Amino acid sequence: MSTTLETATNPENLRRVAIDPVSRVEGHGKVTILLDDKNKVHQVRLHIVEFRGFEKFIQGRPYWEVPVMVQRLCGICPVSHHLAASKALDAIVGAKHLTPTAEKIRRLMHYGQIFQSHALHFFHLCSPDLLFGFDSDVSRRNIVGVAEKYPETAKRGVLMRKFGQEVIRHTAGKRVHGTGAVPGGVNKSLTIAERDELLKGIYQMVAWSRDAVHMIKELHHQNPELYNSFGAFRANFMSMVGYDGGLDLYHGTLRGRDENGNIMFDGVDYRNYTDLIGEEVKNWSYMKFPYLKSLGKEKGWYRVGPLSRVQNCDFIPTPLAEIERREFVAYSGVMPMHAPLGYHWARMIEMLHAAEMIKDLLHDDAITGSELMTSGVRGIEGVGVIEAPRGTLIHHYRVDENDLVTMCNLIVSTTHNNQAMNEAVRRVAQQYLNGHEITEGLLNHIEVAVRAFDPCLSCATHALGKMPLEVEVLNEAGEQLSSLSRSAEGVVCSLN
């Protein structure tokens, strides 16, 4: 399954090209490429500066602070951390089953987050590549260019994101870094006025989400060659599924399939995740490499996120998204879809599902209920897992008798995908860069592959396609041979 480009045999004689930072992703990452004098690719690595310090930082803090504090990990999906931590800490306050109101408010918050995050990723970060082409004019390949050429698409992107944020605001109190979920439940439900305000917009959101699925599907059908093969590699996949095997992004058990789509494990209680997953440290990356212990470090890596979830579940419990899921599965045939660009399609199916779930929840009286909290026998350890926009998110805490956190372990979605993202960039480097003079357009191919995973490389960066990018080509002595730079305005110039 994996390529051999992780480590070059004779790195001394190679040129090094660095894409630093990778743009239009959340946070800071870089790609380094080693080339020989014929531009043959020998080594490709995606490096990420990750937020490991956090696990130390949280130690010694009172447990009830954690769901609010962990949101600081990320300015893009704070709600995911907020909810995963709250789920883990439910066990500390002995809340085995939340009240219907609490569970549904948390779900509403979560679907609001999925909806806004997927909309942001697709419309703002990726549509420029998909609509204009990967090596199109770089000065137009951004959301501003999209707004000029496809104003309706850009407008929908903005309004959909805004709607998702409003769902979050009404459930968490604020658009970013709210406080809605607390160990044992939630601190508010919806007022009738808040519910009615959201009801006014939701039908439009469902319709636009369906259009978005159709749009990405169209792109696949128009250019199957590109969409099916770009950076494609085969991999295992993992996600949480509902107890009934349906797609459930908030709660369930863990299921994994091999590259042929056969189930490897199913119904695994996520509290036992340490039996399932190990984490390998490599000396060239700050981010760990998780793997399935049963398969070992070499073969046990896997993929998480929309592409895994949509193919891992047996069905999607909302009708419009289920129709789309079936079409997606039929399109890929007997074998699962492994193409990174398939992520976009799967992501839009999930966005549609999130919109449908929001609609259903808004029609459920429980969301305006007043029973918010529950508790039981005090626990000392808790694991919380949710399917965040980018994939499986694991939070694990231990708390002492004075209520302070003594241990915290997090495995975030992007970490699960570490090896998979590395594989994708290696494939693309082989497919497109090998033997060619490096141009900005070619390097963007590498970034397109990274972006397909919607990685959240660290906290809050809102680059919107305007992140400055520098590419350097160095000789073996580390001297710069040539370089390209792209300014925040998208202007590309040769530096020498």
Add this chain to the structure above:
Amino acid sequence: MNPDKQTFTLDGKTIPFCNGQTIIQAAMDAGEYIPHLCFNPEFKPHGSCKLCTVKADGRTTASCTQFAQDGMVVESNTKEINDERRVLLQMLFVEGNHFCPSCEKSGNCQLQATAYELNMMSPHFDQFFPDRPLDASHPEYFLDLNRCILCSLCVRASRDVDGKNVFALSGRGIKSHVIVNAQSGQLGDTDFAGDDKAAQVCPVGVILKKRVGFSVPIGKRSFDEQPISATPHPVVKEA
């Protein structure tokens, strides 16, 4: 002189007062706001934070310790004084570890509310990031000294109302800190109790009831509903 008819002016408004009242007490009784942190009308003034600084007849003074005098002209809400107050607030913020976004007192905190009131947009100075302990030894309450502003209200409440002396200020200058009355230095080993007055008075997020956390939603906290200036006697909600 009729003692009932004594008045002074505060930013041009006539404020009546009785003998023995300080400027801030008379202003509060008249529904006027003068920024303050270490003052609480229920306790003897301490005069340490200097947030309540005003100009009385042209002389800079702490309005929580300065007695009002008939005919006095007091300036409080002026650019010059507010600029100085903001600097005092900024110093308080950088001396401790005040991370409002993840602090459970956020929205109920007088330091934060006063900073909003005075348009403090940034801490301006370099953070000290002091290493201060968290004391969770008591079963019902905990102390997060990262947020202490040394107002001494807990000291006064415990001593003057509870008759216990659970809290005291120790050390000098930048090393000043709150200590508790136990050999071990732990709150759990003192005779502190949840119904003590001292449990209710901390204007910031140091003395907190355990397991309350973020149970009050955003929008329903004390200073979500109105700014601190509209609450002359800040009644901070107990969750």
